[in-house]
Amino acid sequence: MCNVAVIGVGSTPFGRHSDRTGRSLFADAASVALDDAGLTPDEVDALHYGNFIGALTERQGHQAPLMAEAVGTRAPATRHEQACASSGVAIHHAIQSIRAGSADVVLVGGMEKMSPLDTAETTEALATAADELHEVRPGMTFPGAYALMAQRYFDECGGTSEDLAHVAVKNHANALENEYAQFQRAITVADVLEAPRVASPLGLYDACPISDGASALVLAGEDVAPDAAYRITGTGLGTDALALQRRESLVETPATTDAARRALGMADRSIEEVDLLEVHDCFTIAEVLALEALGLYDRGEAAGAARRGETTAEGVMPVNLSGGLKAKGHPVGATGASQVVEVVKLLRGEHANSEAVPDATVGLAHNAGGTVASAAVHVVEER
Amino acid sequence: MCNVAVIGVGSTPFGRHSDRTGRSLFADAASVALDDAGLTPDEVDALHYGNFIGALTERQGHQAPLMAEAVGTRAPATRHEQACASSGVAIHHAIQSIRAGSADVVLVGGMEKMSPLDTAETTEALATAADELHEVRPGMTFPGAYALMAQRYFDECGGTSEDLAHVAVKNHANALENEYAQFQRAITVADVLEAPRVASPLGLYDACPISDGASALVLAGEDVAPDAAYRITGTGLGTDALALQRRESLVETPATTDAARRALGMADRSIEEVDLLEVHDCFTIAEVLALEALGLYDRGEAAGAARRGETTAEGVMPVNLSGGLKAKGHPVGATGASQVVEVVKLLRGEHANSEAVPDATVGLAHNAGGTVASAAVHVVEER
Numbered sequence: 053m054c055n056v057a058v059i060g061v062g063s064t065p066f067g068r069h070s071d072r073t074g075r076s077l078f079a080d081a082a083s084v085a086l087d088d089a090g091l092t093p094d095e096v097d098a099l100h101y102g103n104f105i106g107a108l109t110e111r112q113g114h115q116a117p118l119m120a121e122a123v124g125t126r127a128p129a130t131r132h133e134q135a136c137a138s139s140g141v142a143i144h145h146a147i148q149s150i151r152a153g154s155a156d157v158v159l160v161g162g163m164e165k166m167s168p169l170d171t172a173e174t175t176e177a178l179a180t181a182a183d184e185l186h187e188v189r190p191g192m193t194f195p196g197a198y199a200l201m202a203q204r205y206f207d208e209c210g211g212t213s214e215d216l217a218h219v220a221v222k223n224h225a226n227a228l229e230n231e232y233a234q235f236q237r238a239i240t241v242a243d244v245l246e247a248p249r250v251a252s253p254l255g256l257y258d259a260c261p262i263s264d265g266a267s268a269l270v271l272a273g274e275d276v277a278p279d280a281a282y283r284i285t286g287t288g289l290g291t292d293a294l295a296l297q298r299r300e301s302l303v304e305t306p307a308t309t310d311a312a313r314r315a316l317g318m319a320d321r322s323i324e325e326v327d328l329l330e331v332h333d334c335f336t337i338a339e340v341l342a343l344e345a346l347g348l349y350d351r352g353e354a355a356g357a358a359r360r361g362e363t364t365a366e367g368v369m370p371v372n373l374s375g376g377l378k379a380k381g382h383p384v385g386a387t388g389a390s391q392v393v394e395v396v397k398l399l400r401g402e403h404a405n406s407e408a409v410p411d412a413t414v415g416l417a418h419n420a421g422g423t424v425a426s427a428a429v430h431v432v433e434e435r
Numbered sequence: 436m437c438n439v440a441v442i443g444v445g446s447t448p449f450g451r452h453s454d455r456t457g458r459s460l461f462a463d464a465a466s467v468a469l470d471d472a473g474l475t476p477d478e479v480d481a482l483h484y485g486n487f488i489g490a491l492t493e494r495q496g497h498q499a500p501l502m503a504e505a506v507g508t509r510a511p512a513t514r515h516e517q518a519c520a521s522s523g524v525a526i527h528h529a530i531q532s533i534r535a536g537s538a539d540v541v542l543v544g545g546m547e548k549m550s551p552l553d554t555a556e557t558t559e560a561l562a563t564a565a566d567e568l569h570e571v572r573p574g575m576t577f578p579g580a581y582a583l584m585a586q587r588y589f590d591e592c593g594g595t596s597e598d599l600a601h602v603a604v605k606n607h608a609n610a611l612e613n614e615y616a617q618f619q620r621a622i623t624v625a626d627v628l629e630a631p632r633v634a635s636p637l638g639l640y641d642a643c644p645i646s647d648g649a650s651a652l653v654l655a656g657e658d659v660a661p662d663a664a665y666r667i668t669g670t671g672l673g674t675d676a677l678a679l680q681r682r683e684s685l686v687e688t689p690a691t692t693d694a695a696r697r698a699l700g701m702a703d704r705s706i707e708e709v710d711l712l713e714v715h716d717c718f719t720i721a722e723v724l725a726l727e728a729l730g731l732y733d734r735g736e737a738a739g740a741a742r743r744g745e746t747t748a749e750g751v752m753p754v755n756l757s758g759g760l761k762a763k764g765h766p767v768g769a770t771g772a773s774q775v776v777e778v779v780k781l782l783r784g785e786h787a788n789s790e791a792v793p794d795a796t797v798g799l800a801h802n803a804g805g806t807v808a809s810a811a812v813h814v815v816e817e818r
Binding site for chain 1 (some may be wrong): 456482487488490491494495496497499503504509510511513514515517518524527529530532534535536537562563564565566567568634671672673674675677681690693694697804805808809
C-alpha cells in the first residue's frame with residue numbers, strides 16, 4: 053500500500069482571470085496549500101507541476117522553474133504534460149518521488165490559463181491532445197470526438213440525451229454552494245435539451261466550460277507526517293491508443309480501468325468501498341463512461357445513474373460533489389489536482405457538500421486526458 | 436546510492452528527417468534500445484518520454500500515449516517537459532519509478548522534430564523556454580541570451596572568442612567518426628571566427644544546429660538485472676530562476692551545480708573520479724559555464740580548456756566525445772537521453788571514440804534547459 057499524507061490543499065476560484073498571469077494563479081493556490089500545511093516554501097523538497105497548453109496560450113513552455121520561482125522555492129521543479137490529465141499525472145510522479153526516498157515534502161499541482169485564446173483558438177489548442185495525423189488533420193475536435201462516443205453509446209448501450217442532461221443538472225446542483233466553482237447556477241433538464249448543439253448529440257450544457265485556475269497539494273512521506281489524517285493510499289495510471297479509430301471500442305475506456313485497477317490494488321480497496329467519486333466529466337458522456345470503466349456499473353447502466361438519483365448528492369454514490377469539470381470548471385492542467393483537493397475537503401468535512409457524505413472515509417479521483425488515451429486515478433482515505 | 440541498470444540504448448541519426456513523423460523517429464530509437472536489451476515492447480512496465488516543442492512543431496501535445504502506441508506497449512506512458520532538459524528529466528523520473536518499486540523495466544527517451552518550422556519559427560518556439568513576460572516579449576532570443584552570458588563572461592572572467600572557437604573545433608572533430616552525428620565535418624578556428632555573427636560575440640559556429648532525432652534507453656531495477664555491466668549510480672536535478680535578469684550572476688549556473696551535487700552525492704563520487712563528460716553545449720559558452728558549474732574548473736579557467744587541449748579527445752578530461760550538441764546535433768527533447776546513450780556506448784567500447792578513453796569506467800551527462808534554469812545530471816558507471 054501507498055501511504056503518502058496530504059497535509060495541505062489549495063485552489064484558486066475557477067473561472068475567467070484575464071488580468072492574471074498563470075504564474076500568479078499557481079502561486080496563489082500553492083500559497084493556500086502551504087499555509088494549510090503550516091509550511092513555508094523553503095521546506096519543500098520538490099515541485100511537480102502539471103500544465104497542458106501553456107506554450108499555445110501564454111507562449112510559455114518550461115513552466116516548472118517559473119512556478120518554483122513564483123512560489124518561492126529553489127527545489128527541483130518539473131513539469132508533466134498529459135493533456136487534461138497533466139496534474140493527475142503530476143500527483144502520481146510526486147508520490148513516486150516520495151516513495152523513491154528522494155523527497156519528504158512535495159508541492160504538487162497544476163495550472164491552466166485558457167482565457168488568452170478565443171473559443172476557436174482554444175478548441176484548436178485542446179485538439180493537440182488528439183492524434184494530429186489521424187484525427188485533427190481530417191477535422192476532428194474534442195466536442196466532435198465525444199459526440200461520436202455518445203452516439204455510439206446510445207446505439208450500442210442505450211441511453212438518451214435526457215439521461216445525459218441529468219448528469220449536467222446534477223453537477224450544476226452540486227456546484228451551487230462551492231465558492232470555487234465557475235458556475236453557481238442551477239439548470240434544468242429542459243435547459244440542457246434546448247441548448248444549442250455543439251456537436252450532436254451533445255449540446256452546450258453537455259460540455260464543460262473554458263476556465264482559468266490553479267490547484268495545489270502538499271504531500272509528505274509517512275516519516276514526516278506519521279499521524280496525518282488524510283492519505284493517498286493508491287495511485288495508478290493507464291494508457292490507451294491516442295486516436296479513437298485505433299481503439300477496439302468507442303464506448304470503453306480501458307485506460308481508466310487500468311488506472312483504477314492499479315490504484316485500488318495499491319490501496320487494497322474495491323471500488324465498492326469508495327464513498328465518493330470525482331470523475332472526469334469534460335462532457336456528460338464522459339462521466340457515464342468513467343463510471344462504467346471504474347467498475348461501478350455494467351455497460352449501458354451508468355447512463356441513467358444521475359436520472360435515477362444514484363449519483364446525486366443524496367444518492368448511494370455521490371459523483372462530482374464539487375460540481376465536476378462541468379460546473380466547477382476545467383482549467384485543463386489544474387483539473388487533476390483540483391479533484392484531489394475537493395476529495396480531501398469533502399472528507400475533512402469542510403466542503404460545502406460535506407454534509408451529503410458525513411460518514412465518508414474513502415474517496416476516489418479520476419482524471420483523464422484526451423478521449424481517455426490517458427488516465428490517472430487516486431484513492432484518498434481518512435485514517 | 437542509486438543502482439539502476441542500463442540494459443539497452445538506441446538512437447536515430449540526428450539531422451534533418453523531413454519525411455518522417457516524430458512518432459516513427461521515436462519508435463526507431465526505442466526499437467534499437469529494446470533489441471539491444473533483448474526485450475520486446477510488452478516487457479516494458481512504464482514509458483517516460485521527453486519532448487519540448489511538439490505542440491508548436493507537429494501541433495501534437497499528449498505525445499506519451501502516441502509514443503507508447505508507436506513502440507507497441509500499453510504500459511503507463513508519461514511525458515516530461517523541461518525545455519532542452521526534457522529527456523534528462525524523463526530519465527530522472529524513470530529512475531524514480533524503479534526506485535519507488537512501481538516498475539522493473541522502463542523505456543525512457545525523448546524525441547524532437549524541429550524541421551516542420553523554418554529558422555525564425557524555430558527560434559520563436561525555442562524562446563518558449565525563456566520567460567515570456569520578462570525576456571521574450573522585450574525581444575530576447577536564445578542566441579541573444581547566451582551572447583549576453585558570453586560577453587559578461589569575457590568581461591568578468593576573461594576568455595576570448597578564440598577560446599570559444601576551440602570548443603566548436605573540438606566538438607566537430609569529435610563527431611567526425613560518429614555516424615549518428617549531424618555534422619561529420621572538421622572545422623578550423625578561422626572558420627568559427629570568420630563565420631557570420633548570430634548574436635555578438637557568438638557566431639554561426641558557436642551555436643548548435645536545428646535537428647530532428649530521437650534517443651531511448653531501457654533501464655532496469657537491480658532485481659531484474661543484478662549483473663548488468665552499466666548502471667546509473669546517481670541522478671540529480673537543479674532549478675534556477677527562469678529569467679536571466681532574476682539571477683544573481685550571468686556567469687554562474689547554480690542549477691547545474693545543484694544537479695551535479697545531488698547526482699554525485701547519490702553516486703558517492705567526486706567530479707574528479709569522472710573519466711568522461713557529455714555536457715550541454717547548445718552554444719560554445721554553455722560548455723565553458725557547465726565545466727565551471729560542475730566544479731572541474733575555477734571561475735574563468737574553463738574558457739581556455741579546449742584551446743589548451745585539456746578537454747579534447749587526447750586531453751586529461753575528454754568532453755563531448757560524441758560531438759556534443761554542437762556537432763552531433765540538438766533535437767531538443769532527445770538530447771538528454773542521447774547524452775546518456777553516448778556515455779554508455781563510450782564506456783562499452785563500442786563508440787567510434789571509445790579508443791580515446793580505453794580505461795574509462797565513470798561518465799557524467801549534463802543536460803540543461805533554457806539558460807540553465809533547469810539541469811539534469813546523471814552518473815553512469817561500468818561495474
